[in-house]
Amino acid sequence: MASDVISSDRVEGTNVYNVSGDKLGSIDDLMIDKLSGQVRYAVMEFGGFLGMGTDRYPIPWNMLKYDTSQDGYVVPLDKAQLEGAPRYTNEAVPDYDETYRSSVDKYYGL
């Protein structure tokens, strides 16, 4: 029986694909509810070179499904959805306050 627990070290760096199998990016970081310990968002890194100009996309954890055949996460997002999705650069990380989180959740229909 496979373990149903995974290390944050292993999640970070894991590739993210769309349902067609195209690579969208990789997971850079996890945003965790301090009190409950619930992972709220996986922050996907997308584009950029040597960390410059990289956009970060917070994706609600529930939207990520692990696919063993691709050894990565699959998210049901198409190109248009990603183009309009909430994102930020490393130089302008948002506060992740209630207002920001609501706007992310709302974008993804949660």
Add this chain to the structure above:
Amino acid sequence: MASDVISSDRVEGTNVYNVSGDKLGSIDDLMIDKLSGQVRYAVMEFGGFLGMGTDRYPIPWNMLKYDTSQDGYVVPLDKAQLEGAPRYTNEAVPDYDETYRSSVDKYYGL
């Protein structure tokens, strides 16, 4: 109002203290329930030098309280409790299967 979400990047490396304010170690990694995204354990690193001989202690997330004055987590564990606590080395990471998790939870009375 402070943000109630924290980045895994920031949790990793944070110091852990006992209630007397003695430093016990620091958080190295988080073990996350794959399905629910719930952080089950913070893995505390304790002792060792340059990563050699370091013991790792899985601590149930609920036991860690963040203390802003120490800029670290506080756990209600004394020396004797830590001496008997479940631990492993980097060379022998357990499977974190149901049996292992139950033994950790049981040790901490959960």
